[in-house]
Amino acid sequence: MLTLDRKDDTRPIIDAQLAAGGGRIVELDGDADWREASTEIVGAVRVDIRFPKFNDGRGFSLATQLRERAGYAGKLRAVGDLIPDQAQHLIRVGFDDVDPDRKGLEADWARARTRFAHAYQPGRGNVTPLFRHRHKRPEDDLAALNARYRDMTPQEILRDAIENKWVGKIAIMSSFGAEAAVGLHMIAQIDPATPVIFLDTGRLFAQTEQYQRQLTDQLGLTNLRLLTPDADAVAEEDNDERLWRRDPDACCTLRKVRPLDGIIGDYDALITGRKRFHGGGRMALPVVERINGRIRVNPLANWDAAAIEGYFQRFDLPRHPLTDMGYASIGCWTCTAPVQGNGDIRSGRWIGQSKTECGIHSPAQNAAEHVAAE
Numbered sequence: 001m002l003t004l005d006r007k008d009d010t011r012p013i014i015d016a017q018l019a020a021g022g023g024r025i026v027e028l029d030g031d032a033d034w035r036e037a038s039t040e041i042v043g044a045v046r047v048d049i050r051f052p053k054f055n056d057g058r059g060f061s062l063a064t065q066l067r068e069r070a071g072y073a074g075k076l077r078a079v080g081d082l083i084p085d086q087a088q089h090l091i092r093v094g095f096d097d098v099d100p101d102r103k104g105l106e107a108d109w110a111r112a113r114t115r116f117a118h119a120y121q122p123g124r125g126n127v128t129p130l131f132r133h134r135h136k137r138p139e140d141d142l143a144a145l146n147a148r149y150r151d152m153t154p155q156e157i158l159r160d161a162i163e164n165k166w167v168g169k170i171a172i173m174s175s176f177g178a179e180a181a182v183g184l185h186m187i188a189q190i191d192p193a194t195p196v197i198f199l200d201t202g203r204l205f206a207q208t209e210q211y212q213r214q215l216t217d218q219l220g221l222t223n224l225r226l227l228t229p230d231a232d233a234v235a236e237e238d239n240d241e242r243l244w245r246r247d248p249d250a251c252c253t254l255r256k257v258r259p260l261d262g263i264i265g266d267y268d269a270l271i272t273g274r275k276r277f278h279g280g281g282r283m284a285l286p287v288v289e290r291i292n293g294r295i296r297v298n299p300l301a302n303w304d305a306a307a308i309e310g311y312f313q314r315f316d317l318p319r320h321p322l323t324d325m326g327y328a329s330i331g332c333w334t335c336t337a338p339v340q341g342n343g344d345i346r347s348g349r350w351i352g353q354s355k356t357e358c359g360i361h362s363p364a365q366n367a368a369e370h371v372a373a374e
């Protein structure tokens with residue numbers, strides 16, 4: 001395996017997770033359909049694309065589509081019949097490393113990857129292909145947005161997003177969970193009238209509801225948008241109130257995804273509080289991504305637990321009452337438990353199940369059509 005030169009500060013984190021035996025790896029043939037692949041790679045921290053022959057360029061196209069249209073930000077590895085002359089093109093379309101079938105050419109690969117200063121084909125990261133210098137529309141381009149926010153603080157990202165980029169068309173989603181106060185406090189300093197979307201599933205802890213009221217009042221947030229599941233749908237689909245146990249995905253769809261879908265057209269962009277250190281599929285979280293055709297801004301993606309704790313202390317923010325009892329990530333009472341031992345921050349969610357996310361940050365089944373229609 002040979003490392004290419006593409007710069008990205010998430011790589012050491014992903015490498016550490018893979019070395020520890022964690023993280024999902026997806027293998028794709030170079031001729032895979034990118035729309036189908038964009039669904040398959042959700043939650044993956046590394047995607048391997050296979051090149052069957054060195055003169056078969058479909059793997060380059062697939063990589064470009066995953067980076068630029070699907071917003072994939074994890075690790076991308078090229079495997080198969082590749083030659084050193086292809087190093088620059090691999091970098092330009094967003095590969096991080098290459099595992100070529102032909103061995104013994106390490107010196108040639110090292111020379112090839114530093115030979116050119118400009119890119120002529122679509123790429124990712126700091127590389128802007130020449131033909132786009134004149135025609136580029138940064139406001140439509142995920143790579144440009146991520147480059148724009150690369151060195152900004154979360155507060156700077158939020159200010160730009162709220163006051164410049166998506167004025168009047170942006171909201172923050174908040175669970176009013178263990179870390180929610182940080183992002184909400186930042187929002188309150190910029191514009192306390194920013195809509196705050198709160199999904200009340202009907203299964204929340206009483207402490208969460210109390211914390212929501214306390215935090216909203218204390219921070220002076222003036223535009224809380226409370227979403228609840230459709231009562232008729234709940235009566236029909238969860239009449240025994242056990243759907244969370246029988247089919248938690250269906251329950252999250254009923255109580256979270258569909259209520260959010262009902263208002264999502266009101267906004268061009270939604271802010272989330274997700275962070276890479278939460279692990280799992282979040283390890284590869286970009287600052288800006290596109291889900292089902294809508295922008296998600298994750299200003300705290302780069303922050304770790306220490307940074308969050310430091311912010312709480314600096315501004316003396318109130319804590320969720322359940323954090324003292326060992327709850328590190330807080331959702332519905334039916335599906336949330338305290339973290340045991342050295343478990344990771346989200347290990348108390350959906351214990352004993354493969355489920356790790358509720359679905360509001362995942363592409364819908366017809367995501368490909370949404371992306372294609374943009």
Ligand code: SF4
Binds near residue numbers: 249252253255256331
């Ligand atoms: S977290 Fe559990 S109770 Fe809450 S909506 Fe999802 S499955 Fe249902």
